[in-house]
Amino acid sequence: MPGDYDAILVVSFGGPEGPEDVLPFLENVLRGKNVPRERMMEVAEHYQSFGGVSPINEQNRRLIAALEEELARRGPKLPIYWGNRNWRPLLPDTLNRMAEDGVKRAIAFFTSAFSSYSGCRQYRENIAEAQQTVGPDAPRVDKLRMFYNHPAFVEVNAENLRAALDRIPTDRRDDALVLFSAHSIPMSMADNCRYQQQLAESSRLVAEAVGHPKYELVYQSRSGPPQQPWLEPDVCDVIEERHSEGTAADVVVLPIGFVSDHMEVIYDLDTEAKELCERLGIGFQRAATVGVHPKFVGMIRDLVVERTTDGAARPALGDLGPSHDVCPVDCCTYTPRRPPVAKS
Ligand SMILES: C=CC1=C(C)c2cc3[nH]c(cc4nc(cc5[nH]c(cc1n2)c(C)c5CCC(=O)O)C(CCC(=O)O)=C4C)c(C)c3C=C
Numbered sequence: 001m002p003g004d005y006d007a008i009l010v011v012s013f014g015g016p017e018g019p020e021d022v023l024p025f026l027e028n029v030l031r032g033k034n035v036p037r038e039r040m041m042e043v044a045e046h047y048q049s050f051g052g053v054s055p056i057n058e059q060n061r062r063l064i065a066a067l068e069e070e071l072a073r074r075g076p077k078l079p080i081y082w083g084n085r086n087w088r089p090l091l092p093d094t095l096n097r098m099a100e101d102g103v104k105r106a107i108a109f110f111t112s113a114f115s116s117y118s119g120c121r122q123y124r125e126n127i128a129e130a131q132q133t134v135g136p137d138a139p140r141v142d143k144l145r146m147f148y149n150h151p152a153f154v155e156v157n158a159e160n161l162r163a164a165l166d167r168i169p170t171d172r173r174d175d176a177l178v179l180f181s182a183h184s185i186p187m188s189m190a191d192n193c194r195y196q197q198q199l200a201e202s203s204r205l206v207a208e209a210v211g212h213p214k215y216e217l218v219y220q221s222r223s224g225p226p227q228q229p230w231l232e233p234d235v236c237d238v239i240e241e242r243h244s245e246g247t248a249a250d251v252v253v254l255p256i257g258f259v260s261d262h263m264e265v266i267y268d269l270d271t272e273a274k275e276l277c278e279r280l281g282i283g284f285q286r287a288a289t290v291g292v293h294p295k296f297v298g299m300i301r302d303l304v305v306e307r308t309t310d311g312a313a314r315p316a317l318g319d320l321g322p323s324h325d326v327c328p329v330d331c332c333t334y335t336p337r338r339p340p341v342a343k344s
């Protein structure tokens with residue numbers, strides 16, 4: 001029955017916190033994934049150019065601190081734990097600590113707004129593996145629904161988009177091209193989840209809330225081998241194409257697929273895409289991620305209350321309705337398709 005959770009578990013990706021963490025972190029990320037070693041070393045360089053520190057862990061610490069304040073003010077009074085897939089604090093250690101603290105049943109917030117293997121099923125697998133490691137005293141963990149169309153998520157993104165558009169001179173603002181950007185994934189992963197559909201819906205809802213019809217959904221941070229199809233178009237390719245057509249004097253990039261400023265945002269967008277725009281003479285604005293915006297923090301608290309209240313409203317904007325609370329068995333499955341081995 002709802003209402004008997006005794007903790008919240010924030011589940012995230014994790015990131016390196018110093019130069020020596022970078023390679024072991026990336027090896028964790030890419031285990032079982034079909035990604036060339038050269039791409040891993042290229043991404044390692046991105047992290048090293050920022051001192052080997054990803055902003056993600058600090059962002060999560062800030063999110064948890066803000067959520068603790070929100071719960072202290074508005075309830076429910078639940079402790080918050082934090083466990084990652086790829087870097088400390090790792091999920092098995094966190095679940096172990098929860099068991100020692102006597103936590104029996106937790107509700108998990110995944111830091112992914114959109115359904116994919118990486119953002120949904122793989123986290124559930126990571127939790128199941130951690131439960132196996134901890135043994136019979138491990139807490140039971142349910143997850144909150146996906147929030148890509150929650151009114152608060154749409155509203156905060158709309159506010160951030162408006163602020164970025166406002167930085168463009170008024171006479172050019174309506175013509176600015178808004179690019180909603182998300183992490184590219186292999187087509188073989190995208191085929192088994194609603195990632196593209198949900199991203200298209202969020203982008204539409206945010207663009208409509210702002211009243212800015214000139215927008216496109218683009219992808220970034222592709223990591224697969226060239227012969228493997230991944231989601232397209234790439235953000236930088238679109239900027240180049242629109243430039244050659246003469247239809248983009250100003251670009252606003254909103255990283256809708258990321259809830260905070262990860263390395264993929266500060267390198268692939270704030271460094272690479274920005275440099276490209278500068279080279280082409282295009283104005284570049286990057287809209288903020290939802291981060292620790294009070295309305296986003298309030299949304300997490302509201303999702304917990306919704307889940308623990310019989311008959312609660314389940315707010316969702318647009319055409320797709322609120323996402324499921326409990327994933328169906330085939331939710332976000334992924335069987336990597338390896339490229340055929342060349343015959344000698
Ligand atoms: C096969 C799919 C993926 C590969 C390969 C991949 C490589 C890769 N990713 C990061 C860092 C991050 N990825 C993040 C999100 C993310 N990644 C994938 C898929 C692949 N990534 C998806 C589907 C998603 C979106 C869902 C999600 O997990 O959020 C993030 C953000 C995580 C968060 O909590 O917000 C990061 C950071 C690296 C360094 C990497 C290696 C080359």
Ligand SMILES: [Fe+2]
Pocket residue numbers: 118183
């Ligand atoms: Fe990724």
Ligand SMILES: [Fe+2]
Pocket residue numbers: 115116120121327331332
């Ligand atoms: Fe799912």
